[in-house]
Amino acid sequence: MDRSEMIKKLKQKLNEKRFVHSVGVEYTAANLAYVHGADVEKARIAGLLHDCAKCLTSEEKYRKAKKHSLPINRSEKANPDLLHGKLGAYYAKRKYDVRDEEILSAITYHTTGHPGMSLLDKIIFVADYIEPNRKPVKELDIIRKEAFEDLDKCVIHILKNTLDYLNSKNAIIDETTEQTYFYYVDNKELKEINSF
Numbered sequence: 001m002d003r004s005e006m007i008k009k010l011k012q013k014l015n016e017k018r019f020v021h022s023v024g025v026e027y028t029a030a031n032l033a034y035v036h037g038a039d040v041e042k043a044r045i046a047g048l049l050h051d052c053a054k055c056l057t058s059e060e061k062y063r064k065a066k067k068h069s070l071p072i073n074r075s076e077k078a079n080p081d082l083l084h085g086k087l088g089a090y091y092a093k094r095k096y097d098v099r100d101e102e103i104l105s106a107i108t109y110h111t112t113g114h115p116g117m118s119l120l121d122k123i124i125f126v127a128d129y130i131e132p133n134r135k136p137v138k139e140l141d142i143i144r145k146e147a148f149e150d151l152d153k154c155v156i157h158i159l160k161n162t163l164d165y166l167n168s169k170n171a172i173i174d175e176t177t178e179q180t181y182f183y184y185v186d187n188k189e190l191k192e193i194n195s196f
């Protein structure tokens with residue numbers, strides 16, 4: 001399926017704000033891919049489609065995930081919006097004809113991240129947070145610089161902000177979000193120790 005077909009389909013599934021965000025993530029991911037040496041076309045497709053399941057209601061997300069036998073963990077059950085990554089990857093495969101596992105992984109994990117992310121996973125995770133239409137959050141200017149200068153540092157910074165934000169709201173935190181944060185913090189410390 002070419003980009004114009006994807007765009008046509010996606011426009012029917014998303015509201016205007018979410019569509020504009022998706023195109024923003026597509027272009028931001030492309031730029032990150034140029035800088036960090038990832039596959040630019042894959043980054044564009046993953047960026048464009050990452051939120052393709054976002055505009056379903058919570059109930060629909062839960063129902064569709066069950067219907068398609070996607071695994072649902074405790075926090076996803078409590079907060080089915082978290083399922084839009086997994087469900088998005090399912091639709092990317094079935095409705096947008098994306099067969100590339102790297103793209104599907106990046107879509108699956110774009111909300112929580114996961115320990116040991118691929119370069120493309122990190123690029124989509126970061127692009128989602130920094131694309132130009134995002135409403136300004138704390139330290140976004142610093143995070144945008146880090147995205148192009150030190151991708152792992154940027155991933156940690158985003159996870160830290162997200163966890164702080166969720167804790168301040170007493171929201172249910174998915175264990176993957178937390179595990180990802182500690183994985184990258186430990187990883188960074190190990191690298192620093194080894195570089196002495």
Ligand code: DGI
Pocket residue numbers: 021051054075079082110111112128162166171172173174175177178
């Ligand atoms: O879909 P987007 O809005 O573009 O971005 P996203 O897929 O990163 O989703 C953002 C929301 O997800 C944001 O409000 C924070 C929330 N989130 C991320 N990790 C967790 C989480 N929410 C809960 N409850 N638990 C998490 O672990």
Ligand code: FE
Pocket residue numbers: 050051054084110111
């Ligand atoms: Fe999302």
Ligand code: FE
Pocket residue numbers: 021025050051128
């Ligand atoms: Fe998004």
